[in-house]
Amino acid sequence: MTDKERPTRLRTATLSPRKPTRxxxxxxxxxxxxxxxxxxxxxxDRLALEGEIRPAGRDELVLEARLLASATQACVVTLAPVPARLDETVRRRYVAGLATPEGDEVEMAEDDSLDPLPEVIDLAGLAAEALALALPEYPRAPGAELGEAVHAGPGVEPLTDAALKPFAGLAGLAGKLAAKPGGGPEDEA
Known part of the structure; x- marks a missing residue:
């Protein structure tokens, strides 16, 4: 079977109840x-998902696959291209009769790979979801660093990162006091 003939959507009702479907x-x-x-x-440049779906009991299917991808993202600092090569394991457990949570506030299950058993497993959609979750959230080009942005209105002293950490200088001050003869707290007695 060539890649063009391979289905991207698998009907769960037609999967073998006894052996894995690759x-x-x-x-x-x-x-x-x-x-x-x-x-x-x-x-x-590349997105591939390969694996198998196997029965696990009467009302459950387990999908285990390997996601392979080559992507290029923009650096969050410089916008320079940042290549990413992904080789991730994808695992889903599909359980019949599992209710889909509804409402504004939904409690997350301990097992985030647990899903209701769908009529159709969309491999393209699953690969896209797995890719979105696996990509680095904040890609950085080598050597890219965030600088300090300082903004203030006319006549106002700008607030810097150092000014936001008022106690950072105390460690240096304590070191200076301890180095002075008679400057340490134990000498006060």
């Missing part, structure tokens, strides 16, 4: 370009 999804150039735009990436 799959391989590889995003084509158009899919990668669209996903790169959605995720704000400069480029997405």
């Amino acid at each position: 799959f391989r999804y590889e995003a084509d150039a158009g899919q990668r370009t669209a996903l790169a735009g959605e995720l704000g990436l400069l480029a997405l």
Whole structure:
């Protein structure tokens, strides 16, 4: 079966109840370009998800896969391209009869890989979700550092990072006092 013939959506009702179903999804150039735009990436050169879905009891499926991706993000400081190579494990447990939480405030389950059993497992959607979760949130180019921005109105002294840490100078002052003869607290008695 060629990559073009491989299904990207697997109907859970047609999966074998006794043996694992192996799959391989590889995003084509158009899919990668669209996903790169959605995720704000400069480029997405590779996105692949391969693994298996196996039965685990009567009403449960376990998906275990390997996500392989090559992406380029913009540095949060300089906007320079920052390459990222990802090799992540993806695991989901699909359980029949599991209710989807609803409402404004939802309590998170201890097992974040637990999902209600869907009618269809969308491999492309799963790969996109896994990629979004695996990408570095704040990519930085080598040597890129945030500088200090100092802003103030006319006639007002700017507030600096050092001024926001008023007790930082006390350690140095304590060191100076201890170095002076007769300057330490034990000499006061």
